[in-house]
C-alpha cells in the first residue's frame with residue numbers, strides 16, 4: 068500500500084484589517100498548493116507565521132504579544148505584514164524571530180517557510196505537480212530570475228510596461244530550479260529582461276542556501292545553478308563587463324558554453340542612438356578572450372537593421388562585426404516604430420525597401436557563418452539532449468549550441484531503443500546544413 072508522506076505543518080496567526088486577511092489567505096493558498104498542512108495550535112506546527120498589524124499602537128502591542136506567544140509555544144516564527152515594513156521594531160523586542168518580511172511580500176514569506184521546513188511533494192495528495200504547471204516539455208524549463216529592466220534602450224518599451232528591474236531572491240530561484248531538477252528537468256533556461264543585471268536592485272543581498280549563504284549576483288547564481296548537474300543555458304545577457312566572470316564556469320563545464328547576448332548593432336553611432344554600450348572594439352576583444360578560454364563557445368545574438376539614422380557605412384560595420392566575431396546564431400529584425408518608443412523621434416527613418424535589402428544581406432552573411440560552423444562539426448562528437456524520439460529509430464535532439472525553439476536541431480538515425488526524451492547522448496556528426504546537424508548516437 069502506498070505510504071502517504073506526512074505533510075509539513077504551518078501555524079497561522081492573522082491580525083489586522085481585511086487586506087491583511089487577504090494576504091494571509093494568499094500565503095496559505097500558496098503553501099497549501101505546495102503540500103503544507105495547517106495546525107490549529109502553535110505546538111503542533113513546524114513553523115508559525117504571524118501576520119502583524121501596525122495601524123495603531125494598540126495593534127502593534129497586540130502583534131508583538133502574538134509573536135511572543137508563538138515564540139514561547141513553538142520557537143520557529145516568521146513575521147510578516149504591516150509591522151514587517153520596520154523590521155527593527157520587531158527584532159529589537161523579539162530577536163529570535165527567523166525572518167521578517169513586509170506587507171504583500173508573499174513570495175518572501177513562502178521562501179522563509181521553505182527555509183525552515185521544505186515542502187514534501189506527494190503526487191497522491193498535491194494538486195500541483197512538483198515542478199509546477201509548465202508549458203514546456205518535461206525535460207527543459209525556463210527559469211525566470213527577474214522582471215523589468217533598468218536600461219532605457221530607445222527602441223524598447225519594456226521598462227515602461229514592466230518597470231525597473233525586480234530580482235527574485237537567490238534562494239527562491241534556486242529552490243525553484245532544484246524542484247524542477249527533482250521533477251526530471253534536464254535543462255534550465257535562465258531568462259529575464261536583463262539576466263546579467265540580476266540582483267542589482269537587491270544590492271546583491273544574500274539568502275540561505277544549502278547550509279550556507281548565496282548572493283543575488285549573476286556569477287553566484289550561475290555557480291549555484293551549475294552545481295545542480297543539469298544543463299544551464301543563459302539567455303538575454305546584456306554585455307556588462309562582469310559577464311566575463313561566468314566564462315570560467317563554462318570552461319569548467321558547470322554551465323553550457325552558450326551566451327545569448329543581444330548586441331543589437333555594431334556601429335558606435337547607431338548604438339549611441341539606441342542608448343546601448345557602444346565600444347565595439349572592446350566587445351570584439353572580449354569575444355576573442357572568451358573564445359580563448361572556451362573554444363566551443365556559442366554566441367547567439369539579435370540585431371536590428373534599419374534603425375533611424377543607420378547609414379550604409381553603419382550597416383557595413385555591422386556586417387564586418389558579424390564576420391569578425393563569427394556570431395554563431397543571430398536573429399535579425401527590421402526596425403519597427405513601436406508606439407511609445409523614444410527611437411521614433413530620431414531623424415533619418417530608413418525606407419522599408421532599404422531595411423529589407425539590409426535584412427537580406429545580413430541573413431546571407433549569417434547563413435554563411437552558420438554553415439561554415441556546422442560543416443566544421445562533421446566527423447566530430449557533440450553532446451546532445453534528446454527532445455523527441457519518433458519510435459521508428461529516429462529522434463530530434465539538440466547540441467549544447469542549440470537552445471530550444473530558436474536554434475538548430477540534431478537529427479539522429481538508428482537510435483538505440485533505450486534512448487528517451489531528456490537523455491544526454493554523445494553524437495557523431497555525419498552531415499550538416501546551415502543550421503541543423505545529422506548524426507548517430509555513439510554513447
Ligand code: SF4
Pocket residue numbers: 216217218219220223224225226260261305
Ligand atoms: S532592450 Fe532589453 S536591455 Fe534594453 S531596455 Fe529593453 S529590456 Fe532593457
